[in-house]
Amino acid sequence: MRKYKTYATAVLMLLVAACSKEVIEQFFGFKTPFYFPATTYDFSSNHVTKAGFELGKTLFYDSTLSIDNSTSCASCHMQSSAFTHHEHSLSHGLNGSLTRRNAPPIMNLAWNNSFMWDGSVGKLDQQPVKPFTNSIEMGETMPNIMKKVNSSGMYRSMFKDAFGTAVATEDQLLKALSQFMVMAVSKEAKYDSVQRGQAQFNTTEKEGYAIFVQKCNACHSEPLFTDNSFRNTKLPPNDLMDSGRYVATRNINDLYKFKVPSLRNLGYTKPYMHDGRFSSIDKVLDHYNTNLFSISTDERSKLKAFLITLDDKIFVTNPLFEKGMGH
Ligand code: HEC
Ligand code: HEC
Incomplete structure (x- = not known):
């Protein structure tokens, strides 16, 4: 009986190891296709890791980061429409109010020099502050958003996995979002x-x-x-x-x-x-x-x-x- 139990445990451990290995192998990190130019994004200060990417993705889909829990980045940037706002001429946000512009795709942004239709944002790491704090988009303040993530057990452990610190900083939150966004490379047409x-x-x-x-x-x-x-x-x-x-x-x-x-x-x-x-x-x-x-x-x-x-x-x-x- 004891022998059988040991055997079963060993099989189980092998299975677990095989599964987690598979998950790790699915994540290849960021790669530049050989026929693309050099990237403009500064990867030296924000290396893409699986933990950072997963954190960025969770933040991107999290509507609790908006003032009334209604709106996430993904509300206006939907994967099925190449991360644009499907069928909306002007994107709408909180309470159906209209933004001034059409949501551009989140796609191949590691090669962009500037962001927004007018280039008013110079760095990808700074971009999310605009929608987070814009009264039409997510209507929050950055200190409040940091309070929300630091009071969540799930986020505290995800930030720890991604950046190794006990308390999440705004800089880390923005870097995690960038890790998710730069991974959105369209290269399979x-x-x-x-x-x-x-x-x-x-x-x-x-x-x-x-x-x-x-x-x-x-x-x-x-x-x-x-x-x-x-x-x-x-x-x-x-x-x-x-x-x-x-x-x-x-x-x-x-x-x-x-x-x-x-x-x-x-x-x-x-x-x-x-x-x-x-x-x-x-x-x-x-x-x-x-x-x-x-x-x-x-x-x-x-x-x-x-x-x-x-x-x-x-x-x-x-x-x-x-x-x-x-x-
Ligand atoms: C002089 C530069 C220039 C040339 C040449 C040009 N475009 Fe454009 N194109 C633009 C700009 C700038 C915009 C965005 C305009 C705006 O939103 O006000 C645009 C927008 C577009 C869009 C809309 C894309 C979107 O996501 O909203 C399409 C489609 C398009 N162009 C196709 C073409 C095609 C096809 C040609 C060649 C026949 C062409 N363009 C030639 C500059 C150019
Ligand atoms: C209410 C709709 C809405 C929400 C919510 C929203 N966006 Fe956007 N996003 C837009 C619109 C509209 C633009 C274009 C703004 C402009 O050009 O002035 C834009 C532009 C961008 C760009 C620039 C892309 C480029 O090619 O220049 C990025 C990156 C982006 N958003 C990421 C995000 C992230 C990250 C979040 C969440 C923190 C977010 N967005 C939330 C509507 C939205």
Whole structure:
């Protein structure tokens, strides 16, 4: 009997070891695809670990961090729509009130130089302070948020695992959120398979790619599909009189310039533009055709075929980014 018990315990321990090994092996940390440029995010002061990533994810999905427990980062940045606000032109927040802009995707942010449509935030580690404290978004204060996490046993142990300290600091909380956000790398679209030599464009996609290189790539530069610059695409100002980059710089030359958005995952991120004014890619192309450069009907269908190769189904369904998985 005793012998049997020892044997059973040994089998059980082996099973536990095998399971936890599997979980650890699923987490590969941050990697730059070989055909991407060097990252801009400072990993030397915030190395991505599994514990830090899991903590960041838990914070990202936690609506108790808002003033009335209603809103989390994920309320406006939903994985199924490439971390944008599905079908909302202007994102809405507390009590249904409207923000001023369309929520951009949380995607490939380790290569960004600045954040927000007007570039008003320079560092990813600083970005979450805005939604946490904005009265329309989460309506909290940073000291209150730190009080909430430090009075939670779950968070205290997660912060300890991630950073080794007994009391969580604001700096650690922001770094954990960054760890989650930089891991959101979209690199599994058909375009990426072609870059890696694992697939080929069909004829229409290839022709669409040639038109893209000629007409779009100067701003939407591959492989990230943005050159991180601010441009005026001659959209008439909206009712909110959003003057774009000018809001951040007060430089008259920046009036109505907006951050060039990536074109990855357009199939999941509509509506489009800084205020979500266009409900389809066709409407965006109508605008370009009227105001910037001509696009023929034939070019348009080829261009659209190429743009579809930038949709990354694995990114929007990857369980790694889902709420409550993996811990
Ligand atoms: C109420 C909706 C809402 C909530 C909640 C929200 N966001 Fe956002 N987020 C937005 C909008 C809208 C923008 C664009 C703001 C702008 O350009 O002025 C944005 C922009 C961003 C950006 C910049 C992306 C880029 O490409 O420049 C990041 C990063 C981000 N949010 C992360 C977060 C995090 C982290 C949280 C939680 C702490 C959060 N957001 C909560 C709506 C929201
Ligand atoms: C001069 C630079 C420039 C060129 C050239 C350009 N774009 Fe853009 N594009 C932008 C900017 C800036 C925005 C954001 C405008 C805004 O929100 O006010 C944008 C927005 C978009 C959007 C909306 C994306 C989103 O997530 O909201 C799409 C789609 C798009 N462009 C496709 C194209 C295509 C296709 C071409 C080539 C036919 C092209 N663009 C050429 C600068 C450019």
